[in-house]
Structure formats: structure tokens, C-alpha cells
Amino acid sequence: MRPTILNPLFSTVTDLQGIGPKSAALIERIAGPQLWDVLRAQPYRVQQRTRIDAPSDLYEDQLVTLPLLILQHAAPRNPKAPYRVNALAGDIPVQLVFFNARNAWLEGQLPPRADRVVSGKLARFNGNWQMTHPDYMVPPEEIDSIPRTEPIYPLTQGLTSRVWNKALNAALEQAPTLPEWADPSLQQQQKWPGWQTSINALHFRADGAPEASTGPAPDQRLRTDALRRLAYDELLAQQLSLMIVRERGRRRGGTALSGDGSLSTEVRAALPFTLTDSQEEAIDAVRSDIGRNERMMRLIMGDVGSGKTMVALFSALVAVEAGAQVAIMAPTEILARQLHANLFDALHKVGVRVDILTGRDKAAARKPVLAGCAEGAIKVLIGTHALFQEGVSFRKLGLVIIDEQHRFGVHQRLALGQKGEAPHMLLMSATPIPRSLVLALYGDLDISKLLHKPAGRQPIKTIVKPQDQWGDVALALRRAIEAGDQAYWICPLVEETEVTRLTAAEDRHAMLQEMFGPRVGLVHGRMKGEEKDAVMRRFKAHDLDILVATTVVEVGVDVPNATVMVIEHAERFGLAQLHQLRGRIGRGNKASTCLLLYTAPLGETARSRLSIMRESNDGFVIAEEDLRLRGAGDVMGTRQSGLPDMNFATLPEHNDLLEIAQRDAQLTLNKIPDLAGSRGEALRTLLYLFEREQAIAFLEAG
Ligand code: ADP
Numbered sequence: 001m002r003p004t005i006l007n008p009l010f011s012t013v014t015d016l017q018g019i020g021p022k023s024a025a026l027i028e029r030i031a032g033p034q035l036w037d038v039l040r041a042q043p044y045r046v047q048q049r050t051r052i053d054a055p056s057d058l059y060e061d062q063l064v065t066l067p068l069l070i071l072q073h074a075a076p077r078n079p080k081a082p083y084r085v086n087a088l089a090g091d092i093p094v095q096l097v098f099f100n101a102r103n104a105w106l107e108g109q110l111p112p113r114a115d116r117v118v119s120g121k122l123a124r125f126n127g128n129w130q131m132t133h134p135d136y137m138v139p140p141e142e143i144d145s146i147p148r149t150e151p152i153y154p155l156t157q158g159l160t161s162r163v164w165n166k167a168l169n170a171a172l173e174q175a176p177t178l179p180e181w182a183d184p185s186l187q188q189q190q191k192w193p194g195w196q197t198s199i200n201a202l203h204f205r206a207d208g209a210p211e212a213s214t215g216p217a218p219d220q221r222l223r224t225d226a227l228r229r230l231a232y233d234e235l236l237a238q239q240l241s242l243m244i245v246r247e248r249g250r251r252r253g254g255t256a257l258s259g260d261g262s263l264s265t266e267v268r269a270a271l272p273f274t275l276t277d278s279q280e281e282a283i284d285a286v287r288s289d290i291g292r293n294e295r296m297m298r299l300i301m302g303d304v305g306s307g308k309t310m311v312a313l314f315s316a317l318v319a320v321e322a323g324a325q326v327a328i329m330a331p332t333e334i335l336a337r338q339l340h341a342n343l344f345d346a347l348h349k350v351g352v353r354v355d356i357l358t359g360r361d362k363a364a365a366r367k368p369v370l371a372g373c374a375e376g377a378i379k380v381l382i383g384t385h386a387l388f389q390e391g392v393s394f395r396k397l398g399l400v401i402i403d404e405q406h407r408f409g410v411h412q413r414l415a416l417g418q419k420g421e422a423p424h425m426l427l428m429s430a431t432p433i434p435r436s437l438v439l440a441l442y443g444d445l446d447i448s449k450l451l452h453k454p455a456g457r458q459p460i461k462t463i464v465k466p467q468d469q470w471g472d473v474a475l476a477l478r479r480a481i482e483a484g485d486q487a488y489w490i491c492p493l494v495e496e497t498e499v500t501r502l503t504a505a506e507d508r509h510a511m512l513q514e515m516f517g518p519r520v521g522l523v524h525g526r527m528k529g530e531e532k533d534a535v536m537r538r539f540k541a542h543d544l545d546i547l548v549a550t551t552v553v554e555v556g557v558d559v560p561n562a563t564v565m566v567i568e569h570a571e572r573f574g575l576a577q578l579h580q581l582r583g584r585i586g587r588g589n590k591a592s593t594c595l596l597l598y599t600a601p602l603g604e605t606a607r608s609r610l611s612i613m614r615e616s617n618d619g620f621v622i623a624e625e626d627l628r629l630r631g632a633g634d635v636m637g638t639r640q641s642g643l644p645d646m647n648f649a650t651l652p653e654h655n656d657l658l659e660i661a662q663r664d665a666q667l668t669l670n671k672i673p674d675l676a677g678s679r680g681e682a683l684r685t686l687l688y689l690f691e692r693e694q695a696i697a698f699l700e701a702g
């Protein structure tokens with residue numbers, strides 16, 4: 001059970017007074033449903049409000065806080081014209097300007113001859129000082145309610161900073177004092193503040209002043225320490241839980257599965273190609289791993305198109321030969337169906353029953369699958385995360401394969417691993433990740449890299465062009481279609497609402513249909529699963545020449561006949577994502593072209609990203625560059641640039657913390673393997689805080 005001290009953090013935003021359901025929904029969209037999610041949201045920049053006595057050129061166009069003597073109001077006759085209030089800062093006239101003002105309210109706020117402190121952007125208009133819609137207007141004695149330092153959050157449309165701050169203030173107020181889990185000597189050496197102080201400092205609040213960011217903001221040094229501490233907490237929770245799970249997996253051991261090679265030989269003979277050396281090595285490694293009485297934990301890292309599915313197939317065959325069942329999990333419906341389609345023939349031919357189970361299947365359709373799986377008739381079950389839901393049981397689950405595993409949360413991976421008697425685990429990832437990141441994500445596991453690409457692949461030619469150079473794009477498309485090839489067209493990922501994103505894709509779809517006729521399809525994230533699948537199927541069957549898409553084609557979709565990829569607003573995508581997208585082409589043996597269209601002006605990071613894309617086709621190189629570039633600090637991208645499942649920790653900045661966390665977790669588990677005693681208690685709180693309670697379940701199951 002979660003310690004009660006954490007309850008306030010896990011209560012929902014909807015429970016807060018004064019936050020309506022509409023605001024709560026918006027807050028949930030940018031942060032999450034719980035107060036803890038709100039606390040974890042990071043400001044991406046901080047702005048200063050300078051306190052001044054009088055306007056001067058020095059402060060033009062800056063945010064200032066300024067005392068004024070209010071003079072007379074000038075309400076306009078035409079309600080569309082601005083409402084003006086004349087005032088004096090010392091002896092310098094300043095005009096306050098309001099649009100669509102409610103006169104009575106303004107007269108109440110700014111009574112003539114009263115002293116007021118206002119805060120907002122100071123501007124000069126026709127030589128006169130002005131402030132339009134001040135952010136704050138208070139009597140002089142309340143000047144301290146105007147913050148000097150104001151963190152800015154990436155708010156979504158419709159969510160004002162007033163409402164956000166209300167939620168944040170409430171969350172900060174309710175944040176409990178938690179027991180200290182950090183090792184005392186480490187904390188001293190690093191000069192880390194306590195958890196509560198750190199959370200306050202994250203939001204530029206001085207400790208004990210949760211009401212508003214009034215007093216002096218915590219100094220920069222404190223905030224830096226606080227951020228490192230929060231990152232450390234996160235890494236420690238993660239390393240600890242990974243170690244507990246791993247340790248227990250070792251103790252429980254795995255069941256040795258050794259096949260006789262009969263099925264593999266038959267399937268191999270029927271393949272239209274020979275496996276690459278990398279594929280063979282990976283399959284050998286898996287065979288030897290699962291032939292031992294120790295649970296396999298292996299990650300297959302292979303660039304897009306390197307042929308991971310074959311590794312999955314032959315790994316599954318070893319397990320099936322040994323009389324065990326195999327579960328293969330894909331992150332989306334489309335990918336699960338594609339895996340099923342790709343593996344069905346090979347398995348069916350050798351008499352291995354394979355089936356599919358996804359969240360979309362109705363009860364009637366699920367029933368025979370569940371039964372077949374429970375009695376062991378279905379040897380290979382492919383699906384989405386529906387696979388590890390209640391009601392799915394296996395007779396003898398020996399191997400779990402997780403495709404595109406980086407798309408799953410740690411929780412989901414763990415949950416599936418708990419089915420059956422500690423099944424062997426094979427994780428597959430198309431995102432090659434540097435060693436440091438592997439450690440951060442999984443602790444110590446074995447890795448196979450698919451370095452060789454299948455023979456006969458042609459390198460993809462990547463061209464970077466300004467968005468408005470349509471000629472080349474149309475030409476490339478026309479040429480491909482005339483040669484009987486197909487093309488993807490990826491539409492901009494904009495930060496506005498879903499609706500505008502849709503319009504962009506729909507507009508492009510309409511335009512391309514005008515140019516190329518009706519064989520242009522559209523698929524986007526707002527479509528229902530079945531609709532999406534139907535379009536994808538038509539594209540796969542070559543009923544469509546061009547597929548306009550938002551990023552739903554990002555991973556795994558395999559249409560070898562597609563040779564052109566156009567990505568609009570390529571500057572808005574991350575490197576890994578661009579590489580993933582590009583990996584959708586170049587899968588057959590024809591030459592392929594990727595056109596990256598950008599809109600000027602390009603920032604420095606975007607420029608580097610695009611030139612790396614042009615120069616390299618190697619996912620491993622790109623992954624290293626990606627980490628380097630993102631490490632360099634993409635301010636807006638805090639949420640994406642970190643590690644998956646992580647809020648505070650980023651690499652390579654926190655490499656040192658990762659190592660310390662790993663050592664600390666190991667020492668701790670040696671000393672208090674059951675997390676008993678007061679530090680143990682505190683560490684359990686930490687695990688719950690970061691929602692790693694599965695690890696605790698493992699501890700308790702012994
Ligand atoms: P990914 O690693 O991205 O999952 P896939 O497993 O989807 O890649 O394989 C990409 C394509 O390469 C598929 O069409 C597959 O049939 C083909 N393929 C896989 N292995 C080989 C090989 N050894 N030789 C030739 N083609 C292969």
C-alpha cells in the first residue's frame with residue numbers, strides 16, 4: 001500500500017477548490033491528472049519583473065513594477081476604442097490602456113487620486129509611456145504580492161497562467177515533508193536541499209513561501225542543487241526498482257528451453273533471403289541465453305529496417321520447439337496486426353498456431369483466443385498491451401518478446417514479465433541507444449546489435465529543401481508514382497491544437513489529390529483504429545500511391561514498395577524521430593529519396609539536425625548525435641528530451657548521478673535487501689513516489 005503521506009500528491013487536480021472541470025482537463029493535458037504531475041511540470045524559462053520608480057529608456061519594452069498616482073479615466077465613446085487611465089510616476093505621465101474594458105470594474109480598481117502599484121510591459125507610444133493591460137494592479141502596501149521572478153510554463157491554449165498558478169500553489173501547499181531517503185553523507189557532500197525545498201525551488205519559490213513567488217526567488221545555486229537532487233531521486237528510484245526486479249528474476253531463475261532446431265530449419269529453408277550475420281549472431285545469443293537456467297534479459301538493438309522481426313521469429317521458434325508459448329507485444333494496433341501478418345505464413349506452414357489479441361477485439365472474438373492460449377494450443381500470441389491484461393493466461397509462457405520496446409513504459413514491460421514462471425525476455429528497439437542510456441533505462445542487461453543491414457539495400461538519398469521549393473517535391477513524387485512506387489507524406493507537427501494539426505494534414509491531402517488524383521490517402525491520429533487500419537491496408541495493397549500522415553507511421557510500418565518520404569516542417573522533429581520516419585523507406589531494393597522540407601529561419605540545433613540527417617544513414621551515429629544535441633539543451637523540449645519515464649533526469653548531464661544512484665542502490669540492497677528500517681522505509685516512499693511499486697510487490701513476494 002502506498003504510504004498515506006503521499007496521498008496528497010496523488011490526489012487529482014479535479015479535487016482542488018476553484019479549479020473547474022474544464023481547467024482541470026487543460027491542466028491534465030500539459031501536466032497530468034495528479035497534483036504530483038503539476039509539481040513535476042517544469043518551467044521552461046523565467047522572467048524578471050524589475051521594480052522601478054520611474055519609466056526610462058532603460059526599461060522600454062520590459063516587464064516592470066511601478067508605483068503610480070492615478071489621475072483621471074478617459075472612457076471612449078466608441079466601445080471598440082481603448083479605455084485610458086492617466087497616471088503619474090513621480091512627475092512622468094504614464095497611460096494605462098485597456099481594450100474591451102468594463103468601466104465600473106476599472107474605476108473600482110484604479111480610483112482617481114489613489115496610489116497604485118502596477119506591473120506589466122512598459123512601452124513607448126508617440127513619445128508617451130504606456131502600459132497595456134497591466135498584469136497586476138494593487139495598492140502600494142500589497143506590492144509584495146507581485147512576483148519579482150516569474151517562471152513561465154508551456155501552457156496550452158485556453159489555460160491562463162492565473163489558473164495554472166492556482167493549481168500549482170495548491171499543489172505546493174499540499175506537498176508533504178517526506179522522510180529523507182538520500183544517503184546522509186551523499187546529501188552533505190552534494191549540498192542537496194530536502195525534497196520539499198527542492199520542489200519549491202524547481203518552481204522558483206523560496207521555501208516556506210508557497211503562497212506566491214513574492215519574496216526574493218531562491219538563489220540560482222540552490223535551484224541548481226535542487227534540480228540535481230530531484231534528478232537523483234528519480235534515478236535512484238529507478239535503479240533501485242530495476243535491481244530489485246532483476247535480483248528477484250535471478251533468484252527465481254528461468255526455465256531452460258532448448259529446441260531441437262526442427263522448426264527453425266524448416267522455416268529457414270523457406271525464406272526468400274539469407275539472414276544477415278548480425279541476425280544469425282543475435283539468434284544464436286538468444287538460443288544460448290534461453291537454453292540456460294537463468295532468465296534471459298536481452299535487448300536487440302537494430303536500426304530501422306535491420307530485420308528485427310526475423311530475430312523475433314527464430315527466437316520464438318526455439319521456445320516453441322521446446323514446448324513453450326511465446327507472447328509478442330507491439331506498441332500499437334497497426335504494428336501488432338502487421339507483425340501477425342508477417343509471421344503468420346512462416347509459422348502456419350510449419351504447423352505452429354499463431355493468433356492475435358488486441359484491445360479492440362470484442363468479447364466474442366477474444367473468447368476462443370483466450371481459451372486457446374490458456375490450454376496451450378496457441379503457441380505464439382501477438383498483440384498490444386491487451387496481452388497482459390486480466391483474463392489472459394498461458395499454459396506455459398516461456399518467452400516474451402517486446403517489439404519497439406521503447407514505446408512502452410517500464411510498468412508495462414514489468415507487468416508482462418510477471419506472467420508465467422519468469423519468462424525469458426527479449427526486448428527489441430529500433431532506437432539505438434548509447435550504453436549510458438541503456439544503463440539508465442534497464443540496468444544491466446545483455447545487448448545484441450544488428451549492425452549489418454540486409455543485403456541489396458540501397459542507401460536513402462536525403463535532400464534538405466526550403467518548404468516553398470515545390471518543384472522538386474512534385475517531381476520526385478511524379479517520378480516515383482510513374483515507376484510504380486509509393487510515397488509517404490508526413491504533415492507538420494504543430495504545437496497548436498489537434499484541430500489545426502488535422503487541418504494541415506487534410507489540406508495537404510486535398511491538394512495532393514488535386515495534383516495526383518484519387519489514389520492519395522490520409523491517416524491521422526484522430527481517426528478510429530479501424531479507419532486507420534483500413535487506410536494503411538489500402539496503402540500496403542498499393543491501392544494508394546501516396547499516404548498523407550501525421551506521425552502515426554512513425555515506427556515499424558513495413559511497405560517495401562514505398563521509396564519517397566516527404567517530411568514537412570522537418571525542423572520541428574527530433575533527430576531520432578526523423579530517422580525513424582525515414583526508415584519507412586529504403587526497405588526494398590530500389591533507390592529511395594527522403595525530402596526534408598523546412599521553413600526558415602532555422603535555429604542552430606535544427607540546422608545541425610537536418611545536416612546530420614543529410615550526412616548519415618546510420619542510426620547508431622544519429623543516436624549519439626541526438627543525445628549530444630539534446631544534451632546541449634533544447635529548452636522547450638524538456639519533456640521530450642529527457643529519458644522516457646523520467647521527468648528530471650537527463651543524459652548526459654546526469655551521467656554522474658546515474659552512476660552514483662547505481663552504486664547507492666547496490667550498496668543499499670546489499671545492506672538492507674528487504675528495505676527494512678527507517679532508511680528502508682524512506683526508500684519505499686521514494687519508490688511509491690515515482691510509481692515503482694511493482695518493485696515493492698516483488699520485494700514482498702520474496
Ligand atoms: P525492423 O528491424 O525495422 O523491424 P523488419 O524486420 O521489418 O525491420 O525488416 C525490414 C524488411 O527487411 C522486411 O521487409 C523484411 O522482410 C526484410 N528482411 C529482413 N531480414 C532480411 C534479410 N536477411 N535479407 C533481406 N531482407 C530482409
Ligand code: MG
Binds near residue numbers: 403
Ligand atoms: Mg520492426
